[in-house]
Amino acid sequence: MKEKLRKQYEARAKIAKAMAHPSRLLMLDLLQKQEMCVGELTEQVGADQSTVSKHLAILKEVGLIDVRKAGALSYYRVTCGCLDGFFSCMETVLLSDVKGRQKSLK
Amino acid sequence: MKEKLRKQYEARAKIAKAMAHPSRLLMLDLLQKQEMCVGELTEQVGADQSTVSKHLAILKEVGLIDVRKAGALSYYRVTCGCLDGFFSCMETVLLSDVKGRQKSLK
DNA sequence: TTTGTACTTGGTAATATGGCAATATAGCCA
């Protein structure tokens, strides 16, 4: 059954796609350190509140973040503890990419 | 200097974006196990060869893969060894997401 | 040089994404 594999890659791609935006990466980074409400995030990100809300919906949709509602406030936080691995791997790729480009310039 | 941080998130987002497609994830998975030429990948992915070639260019652009040319053939391979961490984290998110959804249905 | 194989690149149409403004919804307090 090859169908199942394809669906698995699609599911993974959704997660990667959810992370494929600088604002959302910043938000994940912030929310990993501590939970924050939309207003705080909006200030940090520096975009329109509606835009931030949309980004949050995307991250929540794939399960990367979760909400806790307290009155009129929505506190978001990261659900998984493995994001640091993601980020450090990205840094590795970025660094080796720089090295690779330098080598190819010689 | 907040500018520098923003650029870092943009750089990371490019990597995430490069991975944000099921075919490219499959290709990364395959190329991590062994290097392959475009023809072999095309067969595995099941898309047009030009499409596969473009996906490869995207992955190469961000430094996730590298080429080795042997005559008329182009052998691609993954450059970094930390992709397994990526994939397993994605699985974690997917699993916890399923659990979360089940819980919210109760 | 001609022919064939292996890739890559350019063109194009369909679809998806990202941003802001405007509007809607929800909780709180007077």
Added chain:
DNA sequence: TGGCTATATTGCCATATTACCAAGTACAAA
């Protein structure tokens, strides 16, 4: 209830992605 604050949703537009076909390049064998 009415008004205020905090979020979420919707509409619309500009831009980005993706896929395929067609055309182009590169290497190799004849």
